[in-house]
Amino acid sequence: MSDVFDPLSFFDPVSIEGESTEKTEASLDKQTLNETVLMSVEKEEKEKEKKEEGDLQAVVADPDVFEEIPATVLDLPLPYAPFHILLSTLKLLQPAKTTNFSRDTDNLVCLDDIGLQPENIKQISNYLSLPETTILTFTALPVTASTDLTAYLTRIIAHPLSHLSEEERDVIYDLASYIMSANSAPALRGNSTRYIKLDNSNEKIALYEPALTEDKVGNITWGASLVLSNAIVSNSSITSSWLDYNESSPILELGAGTGLVSIILANQNTKHHIISTDLPEIIDNLAQNIKLNNIECNFLSSEEKFTISQKTDEITVTYLDWTNPSEFLERSYSTETKFEILIFSDPVYSHQHPFWVRDTVKALLSTKKGSKVVFMVGRRERFEDVRDSLWNLISGLGLILSEADTIDSFDDYDR
Known part of the structure; x- marks a missing residue:
């Protein structure tokens, strides 16, 4: 019966610790096989115990x-x-x-x-x-x-x-x-939560993003806001020229979207009070994200007038329409003083936007020496002419470029 097929001949010899003689395929004895099986069973039992202890909660x-x-x-x-x-x-x-x-x-x-x-x-x-x-x-x-x-x-x-x-x-x-x-496509995810992890930080920021619709693109997080946020926490040259930790003038963010930049600014322990604004249909989600990240939110959705807070651990959320910025000034009792720091993150993606941004800056930016407007604009090929139009219109206001940089980055929307 020497020609009888032996299935063990297909397996490599098993080396058992302590044996000095290497076995061939044909000479694998029962003792070695038994030891191998016992070792395997013992290993499986230990793995089973680990799973039952809850190791599967994070896999x-x-x-x-x-x-x-x-x-x-x-x-x-x-x-x-x-x-x-x-x-x-x-x-x-x-x-x-x-x-x-x-x-x-x-x-x-x-x-x-x-x-x-x-x-x-x-x-x-x-x-x-x-x-x-x-x-x-x-x-x-x-x-x-x-x-x-x-x-x-x-x-x-x-x-x-x-x-x-x-x-x-x-x-x-x-x-x-x-x-x-x-x-x-990421844009078809529906309601979801995006987590943001900034450079050199282990903390994650949660941003709820409702299902994307054409008229609510402010409810998603755009790449420019992440780049600006990283620049803020790293105190890069882009931000060190305008973010003064000793100044107490409020910072007004326009088109805040899901609120990333406002949240980062509020977490920087500056003396600035942050005012986070967007269109009426966007600010509900904006306020929700601020609260989601354990920051106190003063939510103003009505047309009632309000006084800008001095609290640095609170963000004021309200609406501001770029086609009618004077209405915001009237509600906030800021007609005379206006604002020394304006922030726009990814503000232009249609041919109308540069004109609206120009008019908003003209209406809201203080004429006090040292007042600044901060732009972080995505360089998307399909909007090159829109971006050029923005710079031409802003230059026409008499503003002087004080700091500029180009940073490679991306987001997950083809815009």
């Missing part, structure tokens, strides 16, 4: 760190799977949180953040007969297999899901559609 989405083979789209449950299996799987496939303008570089997924518990991972694991660590690599599929994942989601959406209730079907269809749209 690594990068499949390269797992000993198991990472999941592929073919491993995902078929449409006829139970509701709880489909729902938990889709939650794992949701877009990862965004830090600055890319996927979070730490690749960590907190199950609580996506509405899952370790028990949900175990259920998928048992249903698919795959290791739990392999199930966790589902989170990497939107990047590693985006095309195949789109096909999978399409199959889910096209399936009648007749084994589910009508309410359950709606939940699965909605979540699958959302994931497919969000993976196609």
Whole structure:
């Protein structure tokens, strides 16, 4: 029987610590095999204990760190799977949180953040007969297999899901559609929270961004605000010429959007009171983001007149329409004094904007010596003529360029 096929001949010899003789494929004895199996079982038991202790609360989405083979789209449950299996799987496939303008570089997924518990991972694991660590690599599929994942989601959406209730079907269809749209373009993410991490800082700022609509582009965070924020915290030459920690004049930000620059300024412990403004349809979310980052917010949404606060640990949020800046001055009792520091971050993306900005600066900027207007403008090719128009119009006001720099950066919107 020497010609009988021995399956062990396909495996390399196992080296056991303490043995000096290397075994060949054909001579692997039962004792060595038993020791190897015991070692493997013991290792699996230890890993199981760790998982049960809650190690799955924060897991690594990068499949390269797992000993198991990472999941592929073919491993995902078929449409006829139970509701709880489909729902938990889709939650794992949701877009990862965004830090600055890319996927979070730490690749960590907190199950609580996506509405899952370790028990949900175990259920998928048992249903698919795959290791739990392999199930966790589902989170990497939107990047590693985006095309195949789109096909999978399409199959889910096209399936009648007749084994589910009508309410359950709606939940699965909605979540699958959302994931497919969000993976196609960042602008289609829908309601989401972006996390901002500035240079040389471990602290993250959370900015809630409602679903993007054409008339509310102020509800998303633009790259210029991140560049300006980094310049502020690093006290670069761009900011050191106007951000005086010993001065107490208020700083007025126009077109504050999601509030990043205002939040950063408020966190700098200066003596400046920050006034954060935007259009009426934007300021509700602006105020929400200020509160989200544990900063006191004085929210003024009505047409009532108000006095500008001197509190440095509070941000005043109110509306300011660039087509009627004098109305803001009248409400804030600032008609006579105006403002010594104005800030615009990414203010122009239509041919009307340079004229509105020019008129707003003329109406709001104080004529006191040393008054400054700060611009951080994105250099997008499609708006070169708009940007040139802005500089020409601002120069026509008699302002003198005191500091300028060009910084390479990007955001995740094609504008």
